[in-house]
Amino acid sequence: MSNTTPKLPIYLDHAATTPCDPRVVQAMLPYFTEMFGNPGSRNHSFGWAxxxxxxxxxxxxxxxxxxxxxxxxxTSGSTESNNLAIKGAANMYAKKPAGQSNRGHIISVIHEHKAVLDPCKRLEKEGFDVTLIDPKADGTVTREMIEAVIRDDTILVTVMWANNEIGTFNEIPQIGELCHDKGIIFHTDATQWVGKMPTNVKTDNVDLLSLSGHKMYGPKGVGALYVRRRRPRVRIIALQEGGGQERGFRAGTANVTGIVGLGKACELCAQDMDSERERLLKLRTKLETMVTDALDVTQINGHPTKRLAHLTNISFGFVEGESLMMALKEIAMSSGSACTSASLEPSYVLKALGVGDDLAHSSLRISMGRWTTEEQIDYAGEKIIEAVNKLRDLSPLYDMHNEGIDITKIEWAAH
Ligand SMILES: Cc1ncc(COP(=O)(O)O)c(C=O)c1O
Structure with a gap:
């Protein structure tokens, strides 16, 4: 354990967004100034560059x-990629025209990101049937679980590769194989997965895949959708019309600087992926061990091993979530997903795993990244332990728990 206090605040929220790698910024800079051309300008050197x-x-x-x-x-990021994939494929493979019901069946999971759930909800209003399955208590989704709900009219399955709140990942190659066997289009929201784990859309049987620049040390506001061209050739209907850019799938002048940054970010992720994952796994193990050794009534959410190396989601019993976040202001973490932390609803992802409201409220998502150091993790671990202990000192419920009283059995009087 080091004795130095790292520079504060410490950023441990890389699942929300990552800093741009300086090498990415460097690669982007010339495209703001000297090479500012429009790639659609086919008749001069600015456009060609x-x-x-x-x-x-x-x-x-x-x-x-x-x-x-x-x-x-x-695209502009994973939200757009998901919308384009899900709505674009559903409308292309619909069994009946717009305005009618029973247009086709879509399968997804209740702990997906809103950028998948909301397009599914929209399609439901537009005449498609949507089945949202529950994940297992460890957060995973398997081939068998999808197989159990496939129907004759299923046209699309969308299952995220790795979950943004708990980091748990799913059997994507197996689910993809099932979909291919049944002639169903398979989309995966791989926002949290790509760049961290080896990915091969061909052998992993993926038809449509969403990814985002700002989750992998690239810029915000840029992402991509992979659309399979062979075995099967997947077709989608564009959401946005105009100048016919991106082969007609996504009209609008290309965000050249962002795209250059995304490309560079992808190259860098590929270079150090394995060593980076190993380094982060060691840091995560250290943090989890520190915290769980020092504190009782603490639970790590998600699958024990099928989990992204840089992310942990820990619930602390007998602690009020907002007070915990306030006590840890110098460490940037999330008390749920970045996109739901604005509301005080317990995380729907943790609820989907069967985590009770109290524990879901008092959970921290800690996600490390390329520049996270051991000193930062030591410091964060110590501060978390200190904060939880302080809050528990003030908790009559924790005292009762220590006296052996089962507080779930107490009948509270209402006045
Ligand atoms: C799993 C997942 N899907 C989609 C998104 C949305 O991505 P973007 O910010 O690129 O629109 C996020 C971002 O939090 C995410 O974690």
Missing amino acids: AEDAVTKARQRVADLIGADSKEIIF
Whole structure:
């Protein structure tokens, strides 16, 4: 254990967003100024330079996920990629035209990101049937679970690769194989997975895959959708019309600087992926061991091993979540997913795993990244232990628990 206090505040919320790698910024800079051309300008060198840059970036994104560059569509991020994939495929493969009911069946999972759930909800209003299955208590989704709900009219399955709140990952290659056997289109929201884990859309049987720049040390506001071109050739209907860019799948002048940044970020992730994962796993193990050794009534949520190395989600019994966050202001973490922490609802992801409201409220998502150091983890671990102990000192319920009283059995009088 080191005695030095690291520079504060400490950022441990990389699942919400990552800093841009300086090498990414460096690669982007010339495209704001000297090489500012529109890649659609086919008749001068400014346009050609921009187009070359976009082509190079497209190849880099494709290389990271084992795709062909023609299969990559640039978007504004995973929210857009998910919308394009889910609505685009549902409308393309619909069994009946718009305005009618029973247009086709879609399968997803209740602990998906809202950027998947909301497009599914929209499609339900537009005449599709949607089945949302529950994950297992460890957060995983298996091939058998999907197989059990497939129907003759199922046209699309969408299952995230790794969950943003608990880091647990799913049997994507097996689910993809099932979908291919049944002739069903398979989409995965791989926002939290790509760049951290080896990915090959071909052998992993994925038809449509969403990824986002700002989760992998690239810029915000840029992402991509992979659309399979062979076995099967997947077709989608564009959501946005206009100048016909991105082969008609996504109209609008390309975000050249963002795309260059995304390409560079993909290249960098590929370079150090395995060593980075090993380093972060050691840090996470250290943090989890520290905290669980020092504190009782503490639970690590999600699957014990099928979990992204850089992320942990821990619930602390007998602690009020907001007070815990307030006590730990110098450490940036999440008390649920970044996108739901604005509301005080307990995390729907943790609820889906069967975690009770109290524990869900008092959970921390801690996600480390490329520049997280051992000193930061030591410091964060110590501060978390100190804060939980202080809050428990004030908790009559914790005292009762220590006296052996089962507080779930107490009948509280209402006045
Ligand atoms: C699993 C998952 N899907 C989708 C998104 C949305 O991505 P973006 O911010 O690129 O729109 C996020 C971001 O939090 C995410 O974690």
